[in-house]
Amino acid sequence: MSQPLWQKSGIQIDPRIMQFLAGDDVILDREFFLHDITASKAHVEGLANIGVVSADEVAALKRELDVLAEDFRSGAFVLDERYEDGHSAIEARLTERLGDAGRRVHTGRSRNDQILVATRLWLKDKLAELEAHCRAVAEVCLERAAQPALPLPGYTHLQRAVVSSTAMWFAGFAEGFIDNALRARQTRDWIDANPLGTAAGYGVNLPLDREHTTRALGFARMQVSPIYAQLSRGKFEMAVLEAIASAMLDLRRLAWDLSLFTTAEFNFVALPSQYTTGSSIMPNKRNPDVVELLRASYASVAAARCEIEQLLSLPSGYQRDLQFSKGSLFHGVRHGLMALELLPGLLAQMQWNEAMMRGAIEPAMYATDVAIEQAAAGVPFRDAYRAAAETAASAGTGRTPEASLAARTSPGAGNALRLDELRARLAALGR
Structure with missing residues (x-):
């Protein structure tokens, strides 16, 4: 592993402790590495805006960050146990290639x-x-x-309940x-x-130029x-x-x-x-x-x-x-x-x-239709419910699933799916 960014003279590093501290962090950082590089480019642009790095330095840093991203994509650069994490790998690479300009890249930022x-x-x-x-x-x-x-069949409690449809x-x-x-x-x-x-x-x-990094990275606002x-x-x-x-x-x-x-x-x-x-x-x-x-x-x-x-x-x-x-x-x-x-x-x-x-559609599954029809005809629903319960076994006589679904006209039901309304909601997400 390369020397940790936080290493100070006179402090011994126990390899077992370093392994515990680092864990598989550097491997996981592969997932975020390209985003870390992108953010580093925006950061050095911001540093140039406030005069911490020169125009030549920011151009060189951005060039090397682009090269690093391409090397990472191609496999020419591997983020592995040589580094404590992805952040230290970026700084190590820039320092190796650009010397002092690479050492300036961490100005004003933390690994946090x-x-x-x-x-x-x-x-x-x-x-x-x-x-x-x-x-x-x-x-x-x-x-x-x-x-x-x-x-x-439509189910409630995993029991056959009412007629439904694939639609x-x-x-x-x-x-x-x-x-x-x-x-x-x-x-x-x-x-x-x-x-x-x-x-x-x-x-x-x-006076970090956080407005610049917000725009450059495509964020809607600054935190x-x-x-x-x-x-x-x-x-x-x-x-x-x-x-x-x-x-x-x-x-x-x-x-x-x-x-x-x-x-x-x-x-x-x-x-x-x-x-x-x-x-x-x-x-x-x-x-x-x-x-x-x-x-x-x-x-x-x-x-x-x-x-x-x-x-x-x-x-x-x-x-x-x-x-x-x-x-x-x-x-x-x-x-x-x-x-x-x-x-x-x-x-x-x-x-x-x-x-x-x-x-699988059995006669009793039409009992709810029968009760609703009676209620619509003026019978109090609870009376219609009890009558339909007593004759549930024969409720389907002369009925078909198609007729049951065709009569289901409440919004969203079998004969009123309102698919156009759903398509409109989906289309609105594209705007």
């Missing part, structure tokens, strides 16, 4: 605001990915909801993922604040208070995980439905072959492993949020505890986005088994 700004930029990118995935899911659901509706099922998840996309957008707007220039949490005795910049660490990360978790909750319920619907007992749905696997011992099996792991994926996101929340039992100001937030954040965000990326293809290719769904 470096990781804050790199993480903030990374989080904004990931929220954009989240929004895109949620929009893609919603689009597929709307497309399939617009196809001819097939009868599908209603898809429309429900379409609206859910439109809301999830909106939440991703709103969370991105909420965290869109520049912490660079807050240093270790108390500012510095230089003004250095103390709040530190207080927001973890808080903003949790907000992003919560936005992902919102989508994962809907994904979990969708996956639960498919887990049930693909069983031989239901046999309502056939999955695309690439979303299933074989058994290692039972030749007859095709297992819905992808669906099951999609169902389980919420746990990874929730666990990441929980770990960060537990780390935040801290006073104000930076505390080293927060180093441990990086691994859980990276894992939770990566796993959640990976799961959501698989969903549109699954939904587009899954096939309904109409005969099995139609066969």
Whole structure:
């Protein structure tokens, strides 16, 4: 490992302690490294604006930062255990190539605001990915909801309840993922604040050009208070995980439905072959492993949020505890986005088994229709309810799923899906 940035003469470094302090930090920093480089370019431009570095120096520093970014992308530069973390790697590389100009790059900033700004930029990118995935899911659901509706039993308490349809099922998840996309957008707007220039949490005795770095890095606003910049660490990360978790909750319920619907007992749905696997011992099996792991994926996101929340039992100001937030954040965000990326293809290719769904609709499932019809004719609803309960077994006589759905005219129901309204909401996100 290169000499730590904080190393002072006369202090011995115990390798075991350094390993504990660094952990896998430098490996995790690979995820944020390009953002750290981008922020470093904005920082040296700001230093040039206040005369701390010369025009020649800022040009050289930006050139070398661009070269470092390209070397990192190509694999010519590897961020590894030679460095304490990504921040020290950037400074070491600039010092090696540019001497004193490289040694000036850390003027006015701390590793605290470096990781804050790199993480903030990374989080904004990931929220954009989240929004895109949620929009893609919603689009597929709307497309399939617009196809001819097939009868599908509607369940409450996992018991057959009323007649539903495949169109209603898809429309429900379409609206859910439109809301999830909106939440991703709103969370991105909420965290869109520049912490660079807050240093270790108390500012510095230089007139740093924070307005410039805010514009250069594409932030909507400056995070003004250095103390709040530190207080927001973890808080903003949790907000992003919560936005992902919102989508994962809907994904979990969708996956639960498919887990049930693909069983031989239901046999309502056939999955695309690439979303299933074989058994290692039972030749007859095709297992819905992808669906099951999609169902389980919420746990990874929730666990990441929980770990960060537990780390935040801290006073104000930076505390080293927060180093441990990086691994859980990276894992939770990566796993959640990976799961959501698989969903549109699954939904587009899954096939309904109409005969099995139609066969599962039993006469008693029309009892609610009977009660509502009687209430509409003037019978007090509770009296109509009791009468329908007594004759539930024969409630379906002469009735069809299509007629039941056609009569369902309340907004959002079988004959009033309002898909155009949902499409308009989705389209509004694109503006």
